[in-house]
Amino acid sequence: MKFLPLLLANLRRKKLRTLLTVGSFIVALFLFGFLAIIHGAFSGGVDLVGIDRLMVINKVSIIQPLPLSYKDQIQRIPGVKYVTYQSWFGGIYQDPKNFFPSFAVDPDTQRLVFPELVVPDDQWNNFVADREGAIVGKRTADRFHWKVGDRIPLTAPIYGTGTWEFNIRGIYDSPREGIDLTQFWLQKQYLEERRTFGKGQTGWYTVKLDSSDDSSRVIKTIDDQFANSPFETKTETLAAMAASWVKQAGNIEFLIMAIGAVVFFTLLLVTGNTMSLAIRERLGELAVMKAVGFSDRFVLFIVLAESILVAVVGGAIGLGFAKLMTVLGDPTGGVLQTFFLPGSAILLGIVCAIGIGFLAGILPATTAMRLRVVNALRRV
Amino acid sequence: MAIPFVYNLRSMRARWLSAIVAVVGIAGTVGVFCAMLALARGFHATLVTSGSPQNALIRRAGSSAELDGSVSLDQVKVIEDAPGIMRENGQPLVSPEAVVIAGFNLRTTHTNANVQVRGVSEETLKVRPNIKIIEGRFFQPGLAELVIGKNVESTYEGLEFGKPINFGGQTWNVVGVFDSEVWADSRVLNQVYKRPENLYQSVTVRLDSPAAYNQLKDALTADPKLTVEVDRELDYYARQSQVLTTLITVLGGLVAVIMGIGAVIGALNTMYSAVSERSREIATMRAIGFAGSSIAISFVFEALIIAFIGGLLGCLFVLPLNGYTTGTMNMQTFSHMAFAFKVTPPLLIAGIIFALLMGIVGGLPPAIRAARRPIALALREL
Numbered sequence: 001m002k003f004l005p006l007l008l009a010n011l012r013r014k015k016l017r018t019l020l021t022v023g024s025f026i027v028a029l030f031l032f033g034f035l036a037i038i039h040g041a042f043s044g045g046v047d048l049v050g051i052d053r054l055m056v057i058n059k060v061s062i063i064q065p066l067p068l069s070y071k072d073q074i075q076r077i078p079g080v081k082y083v084t085y086q087s088w089f090g091g092i093y094q095d096p097k098n099f100f101p102s103f104a105v106d107p108d109t110q111r112l113v114f115p116e117l118v119v120p121d122d123q124w125n126n127f128v129a130d131r132e133g134a135i136v137g138k139r140t141a142d143r144f145h146w147k148v149g150d151r152i153p154l155t156a157p158i159y160g161t162g163t164w165e166f167n168i169r170g171i172y173d174s175p176r177e178g179i180d181l182t183q184f185w186l187q188k189q190y191l192e193e194r195r196t197f198g199k200g201q202t203g204w205y206t207v208k209l210d211s212s213d214d215s216s217r218v219i220k221t222i223d224d225q226f227a228n229s230p231f232e233t234k235t236e237t238l239a240a241m242a243a244s245w246v247k248q249a250g251n252i253e254f255l256i257m258a259i260g261a262v263v264f265f266t267l268l269l270v271t272g273n274t275m276s277l278a279i280r281e282r283l284g285e286l287a288v289m290k291a292v293g294f295s296d297r298f299v300l301f302i303v304l305a306e307s308i309l310v311a312v313v314g315g316a317i318g319l320g321f322a323k324l325m326t327v328l329g330d331p332t333g334g335v336l337q338t339f340f341l342p343g344s345a346i347l348l349g350i351v352c353a354i355g356i357g358f359l360a361g362i363l364p365a366t367t368a369m370r371l372r373v374v375n376a377l378r379r380v
Numbered sequence: 381m382a383i384p385f386v387y388n389l390r391s392m393r394a395r396w397l398s399a400i401v402a403v404v405g406i407a408g409t410v411g412v413f414c415a416m417l418a419l420a421r422g423f424h425a426t427l428v429t430s431g432s433p434q435n436a437l438i439r440r441a442g443s444s445a446e447l448d449g450s451v452s453l454d455q456v457k458v459i460e461d462a463p464g465i466m467r468e469n470g471q472p473l474v475s476p477e478a479v480v481i482a483g484f485n486l487r488t489t490h491t492n493a494n495v496q497v498r499g500v501s502e503e504t505l506k507v508r509p510n511i512k513i514i515e516g517r518f519f520q521p522g523l524a525e526l527v528i529g530k531n532v533e534s535t536y537e538g539l540e541f542g543k544p545i546n547f548g549g550q551t552w553n554v555v556g557v558f559d560s561e562v563w564a565d566s567r568v569l570n571q572v573y574k575r576p577e578n579l580y581q582s583v584t585v586r587l588d589s590p591a592a593y594n595q596l597k598d599a600l601t602a603d604p605k606l607t608v609e610v611d612r613e614l615d616y617y618a619r620q621s622q623v624l625t626t627l628i629t630v631l632g633g634l635v636a637v638i639m640g641i642g643a644v645i646g647a648l649n650t651m652y653s654a655v656s657e658r659s660r661e662i663a664t665m666r667a668i669g670f671a672g673s674s675i676a677i678s679f680v681f682e683a684l685i686i687a688f689i690g691g692l693l694g695c696l697f698v699l700p701l702n703g704y705t706t707g708t709m710n711m712q713t714f715s716h717m718a719f720a721f722k723v724t725p726p727l728l729i730a731g732i733i734f735a736l737l738m739g740i741v742g743g744l745p746p747a748i749r750a751a752r753r754p755i756a757l758a759l760r761e762l
Contacts, residue, residue: 014656020649027642034638038631060548060573061481061494097622161441161607230574232549234483244491259635262408263642269401270646277398277653 007306014278018310021274025314025356026321028267029349033322035256036345040178041338052212053113055241056205056222059232063088065201066231077221079214080207084109087191087203091154091164091184093144100140102154102184103203104191113208116174117183123148123170131190133169137181139339141171154184159195177340206238264356271360275307279364286368287376296369303365304358311357312350319349383670383678388685391661395654399686402650402742406690406735407697409636409643414698414723414731416632419706422722423628426531427617432510433590435613438600439582451476453578455606462599464592465585468506473586475504478566480573482547484536486707486716493707493716495536497526497547499566499580507586515541516556519565524572527556527563531705535718548572561717584613621717624708640738647742651683655750662750663758672751679750683743684736691735695728 011018056074058064068085075083084106091102107128111119119127119135127133136146146152150168155161166186174181192199207222209215219235226233236244279286286299323341330339392399438459440450451459453476459465460472467473478499483492502521505511519525528539538545541557550572552564570577587593597610611619618625655662662675702723707716 016652017649017656020645020652023645024642024649027638027645031635031638031642034634061483063481063494064573096619097626099623240491244489244493259412259639262412263639266401266405266408266642266646269404270649273398273401274649274653277657 003302003305007302007309010278010282010306011310017274017278021271021310022314022317024267024270025311025353026318028263029315029318029353030321031263031318032260032349032352033319033341033345034325035260036349037322037326037339037341039256040340040342040345051215051237051239052209053238054207054209054215054219054222054235055238056207056233056235058204059234062204064231065198065203066205066233068200068202070205070226070231070233073225074205074207074222077218077225079210079218079221081210082109082112082208083205084113084208085188085202085205087188087201088158089156089184089186089191090158091156091186093152093154098144100137100143100182100184101180102186104188105185106188110185113206116176116179117172118174119170119172127169127187130167130169131187131193132165132167133187134166135170135172135185136168137183138171138173139181140184141168143182146171159191164190164194177342178338180338207235264352268356268359271307271311271356272363275303275360276364276367278306279303279368283368283371283376286371287373290371290373291377299371300365300369303368304361307361307365308354308357311353311360315350315353319346383665383674385681388678388682391654391658392682392685395657398650398654402647402686403690403693405643405646405650406687406738407693409639409738410691410694410731410735411697412639413636413734414695414727415701415721416628416636417727417730418698418701418721418723420625420628420632421724421727422719423621423625423708423717425722426717426719427614427621431613431617432508433612433614434587435507435584436587436593436596437582437584437611437613437616438608441607441609451580451583451608453580455608456580456583458603458605459583459585459600459608462585462596462603464587464596464599466588471503473503473507475501475507475584476566476580477501477504477582477584478569478575478579479581480548480569482562484539484547487535487537490537493536495532495562495716497562497564497569499569500563501566504563504584507584511558511560514557514559516554518556519563520555521565522568523565524550524552524568525555525564526552527558528554529560529562529718530557531559531707531718531720532562533557534705535707640734643738644742647683647687647738648745650686651679651743651746652749654682655679655746658750659753659758662753663755666755667759676747676751679747680740680743683739683747687735687739687742688732690739691732694735695731698723698728698731 056066056070058066065087066085071083071085074080086103086105089102089104091100092098093100111117111124117137123135127135134152141147146168148168148170152166152168153163154166156164164186172181172183172185188202207218209218215237219237222235223233286303290296290299319341323346326339326341438451456474456476460474465472465474480497480499481494482497484495485491486493505518513527514530516527519527526539526545528541532539533541539554539562541554544551544553546552550568566580567577570579585596587596593610593612600606600608600610665675666672701721703720705718705720707718
């Protein structure tokens with residue numbers, strides 16, 4: 001580390017250039033972080049939902065209902081631990097553009113099947129006791145500044161005109177990042193009482209299995225059981241279902257990779273070019289260093305170190321900005337399901353920054369290493 | 381006196397690596413910028429081709445989307461008598477429509493997507509005269525036949541012209557290709573989906589003129605037999621995809637801005653390096669009588685050439701995207717929507733302007749610095 005002052009002195013030599021190069025890294029890694037955030041938002045926790053849960057929907061399409069009588073029939077199938085059901089409520093708060101998903105849930109089984117959506121027990125009990133109670137995800141609660149105890153009017157166009165009043169009884173959160181915290185749950189009894197059609201029906205079932213090894217057998221059993229009935233089913237693991245939703249959102253992955261590749265390639269060129277320029281200017285000095293006895297390897301090291309230092313400093317600042325952005329909140333105003341920067345992305349970003357710093361520095365560094373003292377000094 | 385143009389060309393050739401770096405940086409940024417715009421434009425175009433300013437969409441009051449609307453045949457009869465609706469041989473141009481969702485697999489990932497299938501009546505082609513059948517024919521009333529959009533054909537598996545497809549427990553024949561979504565006879569669709577006959581989700585009407593809209597709206601909303609909402613078709617489609625449009629513009633815009641800043645920094649870096657590399661040349665030119673301003677102009681000019689080439693390249697990269705179909709999920713309508721990138725000349729011009737802007741921002745400060753350097757000092761640095 002005793003060469004750090006030399007490194008810093010070299011960087012201070014052309015302050016503007018150093019600043020601009022660090023700036024390129026800041027921008028590139030900020031963009032990297034931002035793309036990682038978007039990617040996370042669109043994949044909506046696909047990696048996180050277990051494969052030990054199944055979703056049973058109407059074979060025709062997810063908007064066609066299933067009879068409530070299926071619950072007991074599914075429950076009886078060996079390998080099934082819990083069954084819960086949900087209906088799309090389609091609640092709207094003030095304006096349709098304030099979109100958030102809202103479901104009618106079964107209070108008896110909801111928490112058994114979705115343990116990762118954590119509601120404090122006292123809040124949950126208040127919810128169960130109140131026919132007009134509602135539980136809302138933390139992000140949606142924050143978005144509209146709802147607190148426990150608030151009374152919220154929603155309209156539900158699917159179920160006709162009129163306002164539905166809800167008491168916010170609880171806010172669910174999750175210890176893990178990347179979980180959808182935008183949902184709004186109401187009691188299925190409330191919906192059942194007020195709906196004028198489709199009584200005795202529900203949107204879909206979610207099944208928790210004893211073991212994920214069993215999933216293909218249980219899927220087949222469920223679908224076979226209801227085959228040739230007026231309500232045929234299609235069963236998939238929650239992971240597969242979530243993945244197909246993500247894929248419907250479009251080929252975000254490809255878009256991100258494409259942009260990322262363009263940016264990184266450009267950055268590599270820019271920094272590589274700047275580095276080789278900086279070295280070319282300093283060839284005389286490097287020759288002098290060699291002449292007074294510093295080894296070839298040392299010269300290689302000092303040039304590479306400079307390049308990597310710039311990359312790491314810029315990268316860290318850029319990722320820091322991206323992290324800051326997640327703290328400040330989502331620019332689309334809560335449309336995205338999640339908005340966070342995963343730790344793995346930060347790590348990958350730093351590795352990429354170091355990699356680019358290395359690649360950008362390696363060419364000028366080898367030139368410097370191979371430099372013949374006589375030739376270089378002659379040019380001075 | 382102005383520095384000859386050929387000086388810039390020669391100096392770029394001498395420092396080709398730096399020039400290429402700057403060109404690639406700007407090309408990449410312009411490419412992404414144009415691609416985002418093309419995406420947003422294609423998305424918008426899909427919405428607009430399916431709507432006309434001369435059409436109005438009527439659905440039950442309070443329903444947020446067609447999917448949860450309901451209009452009975454009796455109400456359709458009342459609507460048919462309303463003023464402002466265009467008539468042909470005494471027949472009002474009114475199309476009651478049913479909308480359902482069907483699951484089809486995406487061609488790219490082979491996973492399920494929710495596709496909107498619209499049930500329409502025979503009148504619909506008169507209500508929407510801008511719809512053109514590209515291939516095949518329109519469906520025959522009463523038969524299980526489909527006409528599909530060309531973007532639909534290239535997005536989902538199994539939906540191919542001339543081929544049968546199974547959904548909702550019915551085998552359908554794809555008999556035509558046009559430029560919208562998936563259409564079938566509403567009566568057949570209601571039957572297959574086991575829904576009450578004569579119940580529709582929305583009614584689209586052709587107006588005498590775009591101005592007749594208010595007349596129709598007032599008449600229908602005042603009618604005590606109806607509780608309906610009337611919208612211009614275009615407004616309705618735009619509102620239905622508001623969330624997605626916000627998402628595309630905000631996220632796409634942010635990415636373009638971040639990349640733009642990055643490209644400006646890259647350009648600044650390249651131009652500053654060019655200036656410092658050339659301080660000897662610059663000083664010499666000043667010494668033999670070129671004014672500081674001519675040198676500044678020359679440098680800005682060089683930056684602009686680089687930016688222009690970069691912008692041009694970026695646009696070239698984006699051109700093949702034109703017509704490339706992609707799709708996305710619209711949570712508001714609960715359905716997947718296929719659309720194509722649309723690269724238009726104004727969009728390419730916007731890309732070039734964006735590039736030149738980056739060139740000026742990235743080239744001006746170094747140019748000013750070049751012009752201001754004291755001659756004696758720069759020459760002494762030799």
